[in-house]
Amino acid sequence: MKIAVVGTGYVGLVTGTCFAETGNQVICVDIDKTKVDKLSNGQITIYEPGLEKIFLRNLKEGRLHFTTNLAEGVKDATIIFLALPTPPGEDGSADLKYILGVSDELGKILKPNEFKVIVDKSTVPVGTADKVKAAILQSAAKASPSGGGLVGAFAVVSNPEFLREGVAVDDFMKPDRVVVGTSDERAKKIMTELYGPFVRSGNPVIFMDEKSAELTKYAANSFLAVKISFMNEIARLCELLGADVDMVRKGIGSDERIGKRFLFPGIGYGGSCFPKDVQALVKSSGEVNYDFEILNAVMKVNEEQKLFLMPKINAYFNNNLKGKRFALWGLAFKPNTDDIREAPALYMIDALTEAGATVHAFDPEAMPNVKQVVGDKIDFAESQYDALVNADALIIATEWSEFRTPEFEKIISLLKNKVIFDGRNVYDAEQMKQLGFHYESVGRSAVTNN
Ligand SMILES: NC(=O)c1ccc[n+]([C@@H]2O[C@H](COP(=O)([O-])OP(=O)(O)OC[C@H]3O[C@@H](n4cnc5c(N)ncnc54)[C@H](O)[C@@H]3O)[C@@H](O)[C@H]2O)c1
Structure with missing residues (x-):
């Protein structure tokens, strides 16, 4: 299959490289010219175990390409992944300017006679797939008086990414599950074919509607943040009561309903995902007048925990x-x-x-x-x-x-x-x-x- 990946950061580079590894033709697009030049010359831009080897192999075998030109990148692609940043805006909600900016550009580029699947891999609030679709149609309509004829010529799919930095290649190549949010049968078929090689051992590709897929990603990250913060509070209590958190961790982790992972206390979670995603979910909840009380507490606990020492x-x-x-x-x-x-x-x-x-x-x-x-x-x-x-x-x-x-x-x-x-x-x-x-x-x- 021919694939374009727009945004070549942690997620985009891993996504592009791993899809090339299963035989697809991949073009990664990024606005950062220095990054694109380095990658085109075989210089990896992030540290991620195992990535460099498959990056170099696919580059050498001609399945992986890099460009700063969006039109060139998406021209022949059947599937266009958006792996763009969604940083917190001033009010804590996910800033969609990168996603909607590229959607606007796509509206001017896409052709009515070629069906394309636009896949949102970035972590985005519920309703973003609809916004992407509207932005593409609006910009196509502006570019051409006939409306660009794009209605029905593309589908916007939500396919949140669950990879963990540090083991991203393994997570991508052997995912526990793949979540695909789409109501379009053509897109469903294409996504099934694309992910086939990654789920050969029987892990599921879970199809659902776009909104549920978007929320699944926030729910997953927020739940893990809850687990970490809960354990950090248990650790604080252990110190006050003279108990040992290692023992408590082992004691509860052996309960299958709780599980052993994500129970290690420490000086708080960080990274590009948990802090911003918890904040964004609280913000989205507020927009529908829902006060997400647990997540408000999680944010407070984690802020304090970073300076626990x-x-x-x-x-x-x-x-x-x-x-x-x-x-x-x-x-x-x-x-x-x-x-x-x-x-x-x-x-x-x-x-x-x-x-x-x-x-x-x-x-x-x-x-x-x-x-x-x-x-x-x-x-x-x-x-x-x-x-x-x-x-x-x-x-x-x-x-x-x-x-x-x-x-x-x-x-x-x-x-x-x-x-x-x-x-x-x-x-x-x-x-x-x-x-x-x-x-x-x-x-x-x-x-x-x-
Ligand atoms: N990093 C992770 O572990 C992880 C895991 C799952 C999901 N996510 C989500 O995936 C998304 C991307 O995260 P990331 O960590 O890869 O971000 P990143 O900042 O590492 O990469 C984003 C890339 O997009 C490029 N970019 C910005 N505007 C562009 C444009 N108009 N056209 C082309 N490229 C453009 C940037 O130059 C950058 O290289 C976010 O929504 C994030 O929440 C991240």
Whole structure:
């Protein structure tokens, strides 16, 4: 099949590459010329495990192309994916300017005699498929007095994406489920054929109406945010009551109705999806006069949670962080990505530097992106151990694998004090005690070394 993917960021590049991998001809479109030039020259623009290899293979075998020209990109495509940003607007609702801007352009480009499926892969509020359709028809009508003849010449489908950064290729190639919202039989047939190779093991392609598909994505992300925030509140309670959140987590996670995943407490969720999607769902609910009480609480809990370690750090240093130096391990919002959007580490950096401390940070992939945002506000280390030199304490903000079993003797020899604040519960408290660390984490009793 011939496919165009408009927007070549985290979702667009993975989508385009994975569809090329199953033999389709794919053209990815982006307005960012530097990005398009790099990708056309075989230079990958995001860090995502496993992606580079299949990107290079499909590029070399001529199934994957990149352009800044929308008309050229969609000319021969039967399916046009929109993988465009939907950032929060000023009021927290999803800003549809990218989606509707491209829809407007498509209205001028599409031809009446070629049926095309326009697939919304971005996370968008309920009703967006109708808006996309209206924008295309309106712009076609403006461009041609006969109305462009586009009525019936295309279908707008909602096909939300559930991939997780860090395991995006696996998630895309072997999805738990594919959700397709459409009431058009032609589109249904095309989408069934397109996703066939991805669901060979029997996972379902779930067809539904457009609105339900749009809401499914928000419901999925919001539910996961609820699960995380619930566990973060249980962790707070554990500390107050002297219970151990690890034990509680295991105790409830073994209940099939609850499940083991997404029960790990920490310093809050971040990333490009959960924060904005929860906010957008609250906003959409408000528009139909529904006050989504649970999600309002989730947003409040998560805001507080990002700075959960600060009172502990302040207390340890007698509320005086001036002149203190902190090693910070982990900057990405989660491991195995270089994505730093809404990363809790950025909030920690602000709080520490505002209190007069300096930060020496290390992240295996995200340092260039953080440098672009914070500039010289912090120092960047050459390695995780380099970050520790002359530091008063180590703070862990992201649970990269290489932080899990470090050389503790080396940590002890490099840090000024044997102090760790662990925002992701990476270490075993008993081991920390034996090694003589002052060790504080989330939802577990502090290990003190005095
Ligand atoms: N990142 C994720 O893990 C994830 C997962 C599921 C769904 N989503 C959703 O997918 C959508 C895209 O997210 P992302 O993380 O890939 O965003 P991104 O910011 O990484 O990528 C968006 C791309 O669109 C390009 N773009 C902007 N305007 C354009 C235009 N007019 N024409 C062509 N290209 C244009 C940008 O240059 C950028 O490369 C969002 O709605 C997001 O919520 C993201």
